[in-house]
Amino acid sequence: MGNLIGHLIGHRTVLACALIVLLVIGAEALRWSHAARAAALPSMGAGSAGAKPAPATLTELSRTHIPAPNNMPSAHASALTPLAGDGMLAFWWAGSRESGPDVKVFASRWRNGAWSAPWEVASRASLGKALGYGVRRIGNPVAWTDRAGKVHLYVVATGLGGWAAARIAHIVSTDGGASFTVRRVLPTSPLFNTSALVRTSPVALSDGGWWLPVYFEIGNKYPMLMAFDADGNPTSLARIGHSTSTLQPAIVPVSATEVRALMRDDSEQMRVQHASSRDGGASWEDLPALDLPNKSTSVAAIRLTSGQFLMLHNHIAAGGSDRNLLRLSISDDLRTWRTVADIAKGPAGDEFSYPTMQQVGDELHITYTWQRQNIAHHRYKITLGETI
Amino acid sequence: MTLPDLALQIVYARLGWAVVAASIVAALWRGPALTRPVLAAILGGALVAMLLPGELSPAWWLGLAFQYPSGLLVGCCALRLHERWHGIRRSRAMPHTLAGVLVVCGTLLYLDTFGLLARGFYHAGFWPTLAPAIAALGAAACALAIVRGHARSPASAMLGAIALFSLLRLPTGNLWDAMLDPLLCGWAVFTLAAGAVRKSGRRASDRLAGNQEAPLAPVLQPAPLEQFSSVKE
Numbered sequence: 333m334g335n336l337i338g339h340l341i342g343h344r345t346v347l348a349c350a351l352i353v354l355l356v357i358g359a360e361a362l363r364w365s366h367a368a369r370a371a372a373l374p375s376m377g378a379g380s381a382g383a384k385p386a387p388a389t390l391t392e393l394s395r396t397h398i399p400a401p402n403n404m405p406s407a408h409a410s411a412l413t414p415l416a417g418d419g420m421l422a423f424w425w426a427g428s429r430e431s432g433p434d435v436k437v438f439a440s441r442w443r444n445g446a447w448s449a450p451w452e453v454a455s456r457a458s459l460g461k462a463l464g465y466g467v468r469r470i471g472n473p474v475a476w477t478d479r480a481g482k483v484h485l486y487v488v489a490t491g492l493g494g495w496a497a498a499r500i501a502h503i504v505s506t507d508g509g510a511s512f513t514v515r516r517v518l519p520t521s522p523l524f525n526t527s528a529l530v531r532t533s534p535v536a537l538s539d540g541g542w543w544l545p546v547y548f549e550i551g552n553k554y555p556m557l558m559a560f561d562a563d564g565n566p567t568s569l570a571r572i573g574h575s576t577s578t579l580q581p582a583i584v585p586v587s588a589t590e591v592r593a594l595m596r597d598d599s600e601q602m603r604v605q606h607a608s609s610r611d612g613g614a615s616w617e618d619l620p621a622l623d624l625p626n627k628s629t630s631v632a633a634i635r636l637t638s639g640q641f642l643m644l645h646n647h648i649a650a651g652g653s654d655r656n657l658l659r660l661s662i663s664d665d666l667r668t669w670r671t672v673a674d675i676a677k678g679p680a681g682d683e684f685s686y687p688t689m690q691q692v693g694d695e696l697h698i699t700y701t702w703q704r705q706n707i708a709h710h711r712y713k714i715t716l717g718e719t720i
Numbered sequence: 721m722t723l724p725d726l727a728l729q730i731v732y733a734r735l736g737w738a739v740v741a742a743s744i745v746a747a748l749w750r751g752p753a754l755t756r757p758v759l760a761a762i763l764g765g766a767l768v769a770m771l772l773p774g775e776l777s778p779a780w781w782l783g784l785a786f787q788y789p790s791g792l793l794v795g796c797c798a799l800r801l802h803e804r805w806h807g808i809r810r811s812r813a814m815p816h817t818l819a820g821v822l823v824v825c826g827t828l829l830y831l832d833t834f835g836l837l838a839r840g841f842y843h844a845g846f847w848p849t850l851a852p853a854i855a856a857l858g859a860a861a862c863a864l865a866i867v868r869g870h871a872r873s874p875a876s877a878m879l880g881a882i883a884l885f886s887l888l889r890l891p892t893g894n895l896w897d898a899m900l901d902p903l904l905c906g907w908a909v910f911t912l913a914a915g916a917v918r919k920s921g922r923r924a925s926d927r928l929a930g931n932q933e934a935p936l937a938p939v940l941q942p943a944p945l946e947q948f949s950s951v952k953e
Contacts, residue, residue, distance in 0.1 A: 335853040345866060345867060346811065349862075349863035349867055349879070350863065352883050353859045353860050353863045354857065355886070356855060356856055356859040356862075356887070357856045357859070359887050360852035360853075360855055360886050362851065363848075367848040367849075381819075390887075399774075438879070460774075460780070461774070463726070463730075464730035464733060464779065464780070464783065465733065465787070466775070466784030467782020467784070476832050481953060490785065491784050492784050499787070516723060519723065519846075519892035519893055519897065521842065522829050522830070522842050522894070524785065524902060525789075525897075548835065550834065552836070553835075554838075560838035565722075565723065566721050567721050567841075568843070568846060569846060570723055570843055571840055572840060576836075633789060714756065
């Protein structure tokens with residue numbers, strides 16, 4: 333009898349194991365058959381890929397501050413994303429102070445040449461409620477509008493600890509940014525999924541997807557790219573280069589296969605750092621730093637539809653400080669840069685930092701942190717055919 | 721790269737943390753004998769606590785700090801609870817071989833994550849071909865081990881973690897997160913360290929015992945008597 337029971341149990345074990353293995357193999361095979369076969373390349377937009385850049389000129393149209401929420405004296409880290417037509421959304425965080433418990437992400441809509449009153453988009457409470465676990469601090473937002481008009485917002489939301497314990501929450505709006513629902517926290521690290529942050533703007537891919545620049549910052553700092561498909565689902569995660577002291581990569585496509593990353597420098601070199609990919613972002617090599625100073629401050633870069641490259645960066649003038657001068661520079665080759673204008677400058681100790689820019693039609697929109705109190709917005713008219 | 725639905729992750733986190741918490745409470749239990757009713761009460765209490773809403777739930781705070789336990793950690797904790805239920809004192813949930821593999825993998829993975837290796841090990845856990853292939857091969861190997869009776873306990877925990885990953889992509893969609901997390905790695909390091917301490921302790925006691933039983937040292941041994949005579953031959 334004992335032998336019979338043992339025999340039956342043995343048979344059940346074999347059957348259960350075989351069933352689990354078949355289910356595992358079946359599920360993986362099904363998923364694999366639906367997986368994308370090739371990684372998408374960066375989209376060159378309306379620009380002439382590979383052609384000689386056409387000269388362009390910028391004429392300032394307006395400068396203003398985006399309306400601030402009431403009783404929120406601190407503001408930082410703006411992000412822009414265009415909407416259908418000539419509309420645009422700006423996102424930033426505001427609160428009593430950086431890392432304060434009352435810090436929230438706010439949004440404002442640009443329409444008919446003016447910014448709307450700000451509204452709240454995400455907070456510790458709203459993210460925690462949706463995720464089912466606590467969020468300690470709210471940080472940088474980064475925004476992207478997909479082909480279907482959905483607005484994807486990536487928000488730094490920390491676990492237990494400082495910014496090094498940061499995670500990235502992915503929230504989505506189907507009503508033009510009026511309301512958002514939490515999709516997930518992006519998996520980026522095996523260390524309790526901490527120490528991944530966002531700051532710089534996403535880049536369009538040819539299949540309707542996009543790249544989200546990400547960076548790691550416990551001790552060593554290094555940049556990464558997370559790719560998304562057209563539906564906003566992550567498809568891959570990869571490191572940019574081998575450096576351990578660069579962060580906040582600003583990605584610019586040069587051609588259908590060549591991509592560059594301009595990065596904040598956390599090393600003693602104190603120069604804008606530079607990396608390149610010649611296979612559409614599949615592999616990266618570190619390039620020599622640019623001849624532009626960078627004392628660990630964020631940069632923004634875009635490729636104009638004319639083919640030229642623009643970069644916003646904090647220049648360090650004699651007697652100045654790390655962030656008291658925000659400069660707009662232009663380049664044909666991403667190596668040699670010349671100054672277009674000093675967007676904002678003040679005495680040493682002032683702060684004009686964390687810039688973002690977007691080309692919307694024939695206008696260039698720039699936002700940046702103004703004295704840690706407001707988000708400033710400058711608008712320029714882009715005219716092709718003249719040298720800046 | 722297929723990621724799990726957030727609703728599934730929330731359910732997994734609550735159940736997973738309940739199993740881990742119950743296992744820790746049972747391990748630290750110093751009250752009356754850990755009978756089945758006591759063990760059931762611990763597990764039930766952990767489940768109820770984790771299901772509490774918002775900040776009242778320990779899952780809220782555990783998620784804040786650790787996000788999700790790996791499938792293998794939950795599996796090993798469930799095994800430990802199963803062993804205690806059956807009154808098995810000598811645990812097989814974390815054998816030294818498994819602990820060694822976890823420590824080696826964890827060391828490589830975390831060195832890479834801190835930017836010291838730059839090999840992209842964690843990112844490979846999302847690869848659309850490699851991760852599923854490893855999962856399928858791993859599941860087959862675990863099933864074979866269970867059927868043949870080799871390391872049946874850890875093989876069951878691993879098979880469960882792989883099944884959770886392959887069927888639902890829990891906990892995060894990355895194969896590494898299914899098989900390893902810093903808490904499990906810490907458990908493995910502790911197991912190896914405790915094993916090493918026990919082994920060195922045994923060696924020391926063996927030496928001591930050996931010394932007590934050994935014959936007197938040669939210097940103290942009586943020298944063989946020399947036959948001599950004062951009479952000149």
